[in-house]
Structure formats: C-alpha cells, structure tokens
Amino acid sequence: MTGAAEQSPAPQHEVLVIGAGFSGIGTAVGLLCAGIDDFVILDEQDGAGGSWHANRYPGIAVDISAFSYSFSFAPHPSWSRAFPPGAELKDYAEQCVDRYGLRSRLRLNSRVLQARYDESMHLWQVDLADGTTLTGRFLVCATGWLTRPKTPHLEGLDTYTGHLVHTARWDAELDLHGRRVAVIGTGASAIQLVPEIAPQVKHLDVYQRTPTWVFPKPDVPVPAVVRRLFTTAPWTQRAVRLATDAVTEVSFVIAMIHYRRFPFLVHAGEALSRLYLRQQVGGDSELTAALTPAYRLGCKRPSFGKGYWRAFTRDNVDLHTSPIQRITPTGIATADGAEHPCDVLVLATGFHVLDNLPPFPLHGQGGRDLREFWRTERFQTYEGTSVKGYPNLWFIVGPYSFTGGSWFGMIDYQVTHLLRVITEARRRGATQATVRPEKHDASFHRALRRQPNTVFAHPSCRGTNSYYLDAHGDAPAVRPSSTYEAARRARQFDLDDYHYDRAATTPAPAPRPTGAHHATD
CATH class of the missing domain: 3.50.50.60 (FAD/NAD(P)-binding domain)
Structure with missing residues (x-):
C-alpha cells in the first residue's frame, strides 16, 4: 500500500x-x-x-x-x-x-x-x-x-399548429373550456385526465390503441375524526396500512406472480372489471366491446378509475379505435379515412x-x-x-x-x-x-x-x-x-x-458509528 x-x-x-x-x-x-x-x-x-x-x-x-x-x-x-x-x-x-x-x-x-x-x-x-x-x-x-415522457412517432406531429402538450409536462396556463380536445392514449394518465376535462371541453376525442383493465376507485374522503384518530393513536393508521397492503398484495402481486397457481384471482379481477364497465356504459354493447381488453389482467398496468368509462357516454366525447394515420396541421387523420379537428392535442402516452x-x-x-x-x-x-x-x-x-x-x-x-x-x-x-x-x-x-x-x-x-x-x-x-x-x-x-x-491509493473510510439503524427497522 x-x-x-x-x-x-x-x-x-x-x-x-x-x-x-x-x-x-x-x-x-x-x-x-x-x-x-x-x-x-x-x-x-x-x-x-x-x-x-x-x-x-x-x-x-x-x-x-x-x-x-x-x-x-x-x-x-x-x-x-x-x-x-x-x-x-x-x-x-x-x-x-x-x-x-x-x-x-x-x-x-x-x-x-x-x-x-x-x-x-x-x-x-x-x-x-x-x-x-x-x-x-x-x-x-x-x-x-x-x-x-414518451412522445409517439406519428407522421406530421411536428406540423400540428394547435396547442400540443404531454401530460407529464402540463401547461398550467392551458384553458380547455369550450375547446375541441384530442387525447392520445388510454393508460393511467388518460384514465385520470379524461373524466376531469370532459365536462369542460366543447368536444373530446380519445384515441385508443389498447384498452386498459379498470377497477372502481374507492376514493372516499377521510373524515376529520379519523384524521384526528390517526394523529392521537398512530397504531390505528398502521392497522389500516396493514389491511391495504394485504389487499394490494393478494389482488395484484400474488395474482400476477403466481398466475399459474392461482388463475382464479386474475379471472375474478377480470369479472369485476367487466361488471364495472357494464355499470358505467349501460347497454351500449359496441362501446363495451371496444373498451374491453383482449389480454389477461396484469399483462399491462391496470388502473383504478373514477368515471373514466362513463365519460364515453357523454354526447361530447368520442372513442376512436381506428389507428392514427397521421397528424395534420389542424387535427388527426385515422386509418378509416376520417379526419378529426382539434384545438388542443394531449399526449397521454406515458413514459420510457x-x-x-x-x-x-x-x-x-x-x-x-x-x-x-x-x-x-x-x-x-x-x-x-x-x-x-x-x-x-x-x-x-x-x-x-x-x-x-x-x-x-x-x-x-x-x-x-x-x-x-x-x-x-x-x-x-x-x-x-x-x-x-x-x-x-x-x-x-x-x-x-x-x-x-x-x-x-x-x-x-x-x-x-x-x-x-x-x-x-x-x-x-x-x-x-x-x-x-x-x-x-x-x-x-x-x-x-x-x-x-480497499483501494491502495485511497484513505480508509471512517468507521461506522455504533448503534446505527435503518429508519424502518
């Protein structure tokens, strides 16, 4: 040395x-x-x-x-x-x-x-x-x-003259009220975005390549009395966490990782999602078929939705499943020969x-x-x-x-x-x-x-x-x-x-203090 x-x-x-x-x-x-x-x-x-x-x-x-x-x-x-x-x-x-x-x-x-x-x-x-x-x-x-953020490789995207925005780089000044909006993508971001903006816009076109398994979102307010209980008796919140952890572990982790052993968990999840879809869109069989995934639950990331599927029953919302052929200066042309104008183009296309x-x-x-x-x-x-x-x-x-x-x-x-x-x-x-x-x-x-x-x-x-x-x-x-x-x-x-x-040219590191521990020990 x-x-x-x-x-x-x-x-x-x-x-x-x-x-x-x-x-x-x-x-x-x-x-x-x-x-x-x-x-x-x-x-x-x-x-x-x-x-x-x-x-x-x-x-x-x-x-x-x-x-x-x-x-x-x-x-x-x-x-x-x-x-x-x-x-x-x-x-x-x-x-x-x-x-x-x-x-x-x-x-x-x-x-x-x-x-x-x-x-x-x-x-x-x-x-x-x-x-x-x-x-x-x-x-x-x-x-x-x-x-x-992932930007899709779409012909003509660089020629679009309207307002172009990715969900991951949202423009805080963007006002969607009364405008024609197009959303490309139907993953987790779109599932949250679509029901939020649908009531605001003049018209909303959503372009879907692959549908997503969606589950009802039990998004209930936490009452003030419960928040006070969590503050004064932290063990109660830890107990809730144990319960939510267990539900997540069984419904997603075990179902995906041990699919061959417990296929009924995936099948039960799919049945629940289909039931939720029918409740959201009513008797529209064509819309139901378009929104139903053709792959096993878990192949892609599933999501919790709050009014996402119901948004497609609105008069001002259309779902498009025909592939996008190109982006035009004023809208989107699809493979079925149609062209749909839009003032705002939202890329809800996820991440690399x-x-x-x-x-x-x-x-x-x-x-x-x-x-x-x-x-x-x-x-x-x-x-x-x-x-x-x-x-x-x-x-x-x-x-x-x-x-x-x-x-x-x-x-x-x-x-x-x-x-x-x-x-x-x-x-x-x-x-x-x-x-x-x-x-x-x-x-x-x-x-x-x-x-x-x-x-x-x-x-x-x-x-x-x-x-x-x-x-x-x-x-x-x-x-x-x-x-x-x-x-x-x-x-x-x-x-x-x-x-x-130990490197011969490097001073020895300081010894670890005694009694140290990880925060989660």
Whole structure:
C-alpha cells in the first residue's frame, strides 16, 4: 500500500444519491439513520417529489391507497382522501425533506450527463450539465421509472399548429373550456385526465390503441375524526396500512406472480372489471366491446378509475379505435379515412421505462456502458438492485426490483439492502463492494425460472406494448416475488455475496458509528 504522501484525495461525498423523488428521499433517510451523513441528493428538477413534482395534469392522483403509498416510518395522518390528489403527494414529499433535515443536502437543477467508475480509486465520477463533476464512494440511482415522457412517432406531429402538450409536462396556463380536445392514449394518465376535462371541453376525442383493465376507485374522503384518530393513536393508521397492503398484495402481486397457481384471482379481477364497465356504459354493447381488453389482467398496468368509462357516454366525447394515420396541421387523420379537428392535442402516452434504464450513460469496470450490457445480455440484477461489474452501485428502481405492490415497500427493502452492504464495507475498512458474479447470475436465473408461472408468460400478453415486457420476452419491470419475500431477502442475504476490498491509493473510510439503524427497522 502506498504512503500517505502518494494517496489520492478522498471523494467529495461518501454517497451520491441521484433523484429527489420518494426513492431518493427514502434512501437519504436510511443513510442518516445508519449514521452515514456525508451524501448529496442530485435532481434535474427545481423541487423535490420526483414524478409528483413534474406531473400536474388535471385529475392527477395516486392510484393506490395513500395509506400504503407512504413511508412506513413517516405516516401521514392528514390525507384528505383514500386516494389523494397529486398536490398532496408533492406536499408530503416536501414535508419529509424538512422533517429529516434534507433541504441542505439537495442539489436541484442538476442534470446528470453520465457516471463512470474509477477502478483505481474505487469511486464514482458524475458529470453534471453545468460542467461540474462530483465524486462519491457509493452511487445510488434513485431516479424512478416515470422520468422521461414518451412522445409517439406519428407522421406530421411536428406540423400540428394547435396547442400540443404531454401530460407529464402540463401547461398550467392551458384553458380547455369550450375547446375541441384530442387525447392520445388510454393508460393511467388518460384514465385520470379524461373524466376531469370532459365536462369542460366543447368536444373530446380519445384515441385508443389498447384498452386498459379498470377497477372502481374507492376514493372516499377521510373524515376529520379519523384524521384526528390517526394523529392521537398512530397504531390505528398502521392497522389500516396493514389491511391495504394485504389487499394490494393478494389482488395484484400474488395474482400476477403466481398466475399459474392461482388463475382464479386474475379471472375474478377480470369479472369485476367487466361488471364495472357494464355499470358505467349501460347497454351500449359496441362501446363495451371496444373498451374491453383482449389480454389477461396484469399483462399491462391496470388502473383504478373514477368515471373514466362513463365519460364515453357523454354526447361530447368520442372513442376512436381506428389507428392514427397521421397528424395534420389542424387535427388527426385515422386509418378509416376520417379526419378529426382539434384545438388542443394531449399526449397521454406515458413514459420510457425499460428503454430509459439507466437514464444516463453509466460506465462500470472496463468502461462498459450499462445500457449496452443490459441490451445485449438482457436486463439483470442481483436482488433487483446491484449489477456485476458495477461496484458500489445500487438501483432503487431497476430490473426485477418492483413486486407490483406498494412503491414504498420496494423503497424500504432496496434501501435495507444497500445499507447493509455499505455499512459492512465500512466495518471492514473496504472502499469497494462488488457483487460476486456467480451470486448475481444465480439471482437473475431465479427470476427467469419463476417467469413462466407469472401472467406475463400468457400468450395474450404478446403485442400489448406493455412496459413490463422487453424485446427478449422477459418481464424485468416486475420482480417475480411477493413484497414480503423481497423484504426478507433484503434483511437476510449473505453479505459475503459481495466481494470487499480497499483501494491502495485511497484513505480508509471512517468507521461506522455504533448503534446505527435503518429508519424502518
């Protein structure tokens, strides 16, 4: 080992966290509770909250019960509704930032251009759009999925002369009252947007490529007396959370992951959705047929709706299933030969998900780009969070990370995993932790072995344009595991599944303080 005079400078931060949404906030809180306070949170936006900061279209709301869609260590007793509007989620994110003293650690308006690993110094170098470079011992990619809006490849889109807007980049000054509006897309965003704007507009055309399974949304107000009870007796809110977690786990996670074993759960869900559709549209058999999916429930992301299907029974709303042929300067021409004028064109076309992983060039050992690795050798991770050949790096949301249950449950077990490794590296005086290739491959192959039992293997999933599936036919957007199993594995995986060593040119890290613990322990 070289002498002190030859040692290279230590990294600027022990941990770099990229993303100030809930994934980044949860990571930061976990780091603090583990006694790791030398970190910075980078985000390209001008505020915290991630998707809840960027997305502000009319009707935006959480589509899973807020009692599950929140940190277990930071319950929020003041939700106005069971499925509160997006503004409340944004406020909750800001409250968490202030509650845990993260404001001074935020570095906003900081877009990451690329990250590369220095193999000799065991640190990550992150280049920002402002020309600066930050270095960190460990790197946590907490950027989420819904960060890069997808613009459809439609002929003539650049010739449109009306008002063009994507739901992910909503224009707050846009007034839709009395105007002809076209919405392209019928996914989660459209399901919230359409019933919200239908009463305002002169006419609304909705263009559907693939229908979505929709369920009734039990969006009831939370009475003031219940909110007071949650404040004075927090255990009552924890009990509600256990119930909503269990419902989500059985109705979505178990149904999708163990489809071959419990197909009746999927069939029951489809029956419920069809019943809801008939109740919403009445006896219109043609409309019912057009809105009924031809694929198994779970192939694509299902959603909760509040008046979405009923909106198509309005005189001023039309559903179009004929493919879009081209966009004209004043409207949309469809393959059936019709042209539909519109003053405002709304792209409710979602986000790049798998094709946006990672969301920036990321070079590991040997300089290999992670995008190249994943696209040539398939999306793969160890326990949904780390990748062989990319030391000191963890994803909160990566291939095989999300079980389909609570987003916050995923954040919890992913943070638990990375904290165990970082604190073990500190305990050993190591500057590098690399998942062992054979352990990485075993984890990946376990996921592949389980996929034939999932709903994603059903033939009807092919051709659905589901972001759950990739070009190889794998479903890396979903971890074939229950949330409880994923959490258990995060707590119990063998720490020796990683190889630890220390760079000869780098000062030893500070020892971990005794008595540290994760916020959710």
